[in-house]
Amino acid sequence: MNTADRLDLLSRYTEEVVTEDELEALLDGEPTAYIGYAPTGEMHIGHFTTIRKLADFQQAGVDVTVLIADLHAHLDSEKSPWDLLDARSEYYEASIRAMLDSAGGDPNSVDFVRGREFQLDEEYTLEMYRMAAETTLSRTQRAASEVVRQSDSPALGGLIYPLMQSLDVKALDADIAYGGIDQRGIYMLGREVLPDHGGDSPVCLFAPLLSGLSGGKMSASEAGSKINLTDDPGQVEEKIDGAYCPQGEVEDNGVLEYVRFLVYPILEQRGEDFVVERPEEYGGTLTFESYDDLEAAYVEGDLHPQDLKNAAAGYIDEAIAPIRERLTDRPDLLVEAYPESYE
């Protein structure tokens, strides 16, 4: 694969690349990338879109490390209780492996790392204290504001959070940091301070944050606004059917976004088209080779929201089915990670 193709593969479906030139320069060597997930709430389809992209990294010949940021999960407002960090980390890793597999990637060539495996090393810790001394409160707050839960009485942990995340880049020896666009503030801090702490500024790739099914950005606390990995076909259909989906509008349209960022990449990899089976009375079956064609038809009113939903639900269910199976094969994972919800 030539550099132009690799560049295209790496930057597709991203919200922003910081910076394109730096990314291109990296491709002269053998760059490595990492993405971190704090094992907090149950994984859902929103995570799937970023994990799906890891397959692109692999295809472009970039080694991928997935950080299961266990300490971060507690540092951010104790989103995960201290005692459940191990169980949730295990559940996250198993889910991520299953998702990557389902998305056409190779989970076995991903390096999975837990935060506490290296975040307690002396060198890391010393560097963190030094960074704490040299970074102002307001700078740190600004960096974390989109990621860490905001409160009138913020805990110190939420400020340590972005400092550690910056150091993770260096500790994991990653050239590329990948994450949602909400992570931008933290990585911009990292790019700024890392050179003063023995590291290099990472090239950053940011994924768009997808809309929730009820409109507005996806919220982890709104059960109905997202599809869980363990939802059965009936639940997937029900949630998609109830989704906010204004006719002819692309903005804030969660269904369209899932088709674009999750379904299409998988279909492209398999060389298949998106097929909408539509009753004859409304015009019969439609086939879309590319997302752009589909979106154009939708905007023109040639594709009705109900027909889009029916087709999307089928494809989304197909994507999560293998994950659902793997998780139901290991019921202990969920029971131990979320004892309040299961058992």
Added chain:
RNA sequence: CCGCCCUUAGCUCAGACUGGUAGAGCAGUCGACUGUAGAUCGACUUGCCCCCCGUUCAAAUCGGGGAGGGCGGACCA
């Protein structure tokens, strides 16, 4: 270490002074209208009122103790 304030529905809070076992907004659920959803209209659900003890016929409400959280002070010879 000391002082003051807070804790009520999933969320934000009212109700406490003047005891009679709870309310609003938002969220949610269900209908109507649309070939989806939303919007709109109509209906509806939800509570160890932080815990314990006491006073009382009766405690979210009064008294005592405790827990959790917040703010401030003291120390700066």
